[in-house]
Amino acid sequence: MIDLASVTKVFNEGTVNETTAVRNLNLTVREGDFVTVIGSNGAGKSTLLNLIAGSYAPSSGTISVNGKEVTKVPEYRRARYIGRIFQNPLLGTAGNMSLEDNMMISYRKGFKGLKISLNQKMRELFRRELKALDMGLEDRLENNVSLLSGGQRQALTLLMMVISKPSLILLDEHTAALDPRNAAKVLELTKRFITEYGLTAIMITHNMEYAIRYGNRLLMMDGGEIIFDIDGREKSSLTVDRLVVKFHELRNHDLASDRVLLS
Ligand SMILES: Nc1ncnc2c1ncn2[C@@H]1O[C@H](COP(=O)(O)OP(=O)(O)OP(=O)(O)O)[C@@H](O)[C@H]1O
Numbered sequence: 001m002i003d004l005a006s007v008t009k010v011f012n013e014g015t016v017n018e019t020t021a022v023r024n025l026n027l028t029v030r031e032g033d034f035v036t037v038i039g040s041n042g043a044g045k046s047t048l049l050n051l052i053a054g055s056y057a058p059s060s061g062t063i064s065v066n067g068k069e070v071t072k073v074p075e076y077r078r079a080r081y082i083g084r085i086f087q088n089p090l091l092g093t094a095g096n097m098s099l100e101d102n103m104m105i106s107y108r109k110g111f112k113g114l115k116i117s118l119n120q121k122m123r124e125l126f127r128r129e130l131k132a133l134d135m136g137l138e139d140r141l142e143n144n145v146s147l148l149s150g151g152q153r154q155a156l157t158l159l160m161m162v163i164s165k166p167s168l169i170l171l172d173e174h175t176a177a178l179d180p181r182n183a184a185k186v187l188e189l190t191k192r193f194i195t196e197y198g199l200t201a202i203m204i205t206h207n208m209e210y211a212i213r214y215g216n217r218l219l220m221m222d223g224g225e226i227i228f229d230i231d232g233r234e235k236s237s238l239t240v241d242r243l244v245v246k247f248h249e250l251r252n253h254d255l256a257s258d259r260v261l262l263s
Contacts, residue, residue, distance in 0.1 A: 032200055034217070047224075054070070082167075083166035099156065102160060130156075151182025159193075168201070171190065
C-alpha cells in the first residue's frame with residue numbers, strides 16, 4: 001500500500017542547524033497492516049508521518065501509494081484517503097460547532113461531494129454511532145464540541161475520521177494527552193475501527209506496552225532510521241524487557257532515561 005524508497009529528510013540544510021530527521025529509509029506498509037512505531041525523542045517518528053501525509057517533501061527518495069508515486073502530490077490531495085489524529089484533542093474537531101455539525105462535515109467528505117443534509121434520519125444514525133463509542137455522547141448532538149472532555153473529543157475525532165472513509169490512518173501519539181482510563185478506551189476504539197473498517201494504520205506511541213499489545217507489526221526508530229521491524233509471532237511474543245535489550249544490542253546505548261521507558 002505505501003512504499004518509501006531511500007527517503008531522506010534534512011531540515012535547515014547547509015546551516016548550523018542542519019538535522020537529518022529521516023535517513024535513507026525504506027519501508028513497505030501492506031494493506032491492512034496496523035503498525036506501531038516507537039523510538040526515542042527526535043528519532044524521526046513524526047517526520048515519517050509528515051512525509052507520508054505530504055506535510056513535508058522528502059529531500060531525496062520517493063513515496064508511493066498503491067503503486068503510484070505521490071512524492072510531489074500535495075498534502076490536501078493525499079488527505080482524501082489519509083486520516084490523521086494528533087496528540088492534542090483540540091485539533092481534530094471544530095470546538096465552536098455542535099457534535100452533529102462536526103459529524104456532518106465528515107459524512108460529506110466520506111460521500112465525496114454527494115448532497116446529503118442533516119435530517120432526522122441522519123441524527124438517528126449519529127446517535128447510534130455516538131452510543132457505540134460508549135462515552136455518553138449520544139444525547140449531546142447539539143452541544144458544542146468545546147464542552148467535551150479530552151477523551152470524549154478524541155473519541156469523536158476518531159469516529160469522524162472513520163466516517164470520512166480514509167484508507168490509511170496516521171496516529172501521532174493520539175492518546176498521550178489523555179488520562180490512563182480514557183487513553184485505554186480510545187485505544188480500544190482505535191483497534192475496533194481499524195478492524196471494522198479494514199483500515200491500514202500507523203500509530204506512534206511512547207508507551208512500549210501499547211506498542212506491543214496493539215497492531216500486527218512494530219517498528220523501532222532511532223536517529224532517523226528503522227532499527228527494528230517485526231511482525232507476526234515474533235511481535236506477539238515480545239515483552240518490554242526484550243525490547244529494551246534489543247535496543248541496547250542494536251544501538252549499543254541505553255534507552256533508560258528516555259521518555260519511551262517512562263510511560
Ligand atoms: N520542522 C522542523 N524544522 C527543523 N527541524 C525539525 C522539524 N521537524 C523535526 N525536526 C527535527 O528532526 C528530528 C526528528 O524530529 P521528529 O519530530 O520527527 O522526532 P520524533 O521521533 O517524532 O520525536 P518526539 O518523540 O520527541 O516527538 C529532531 O531533531 C527535530 O528537532
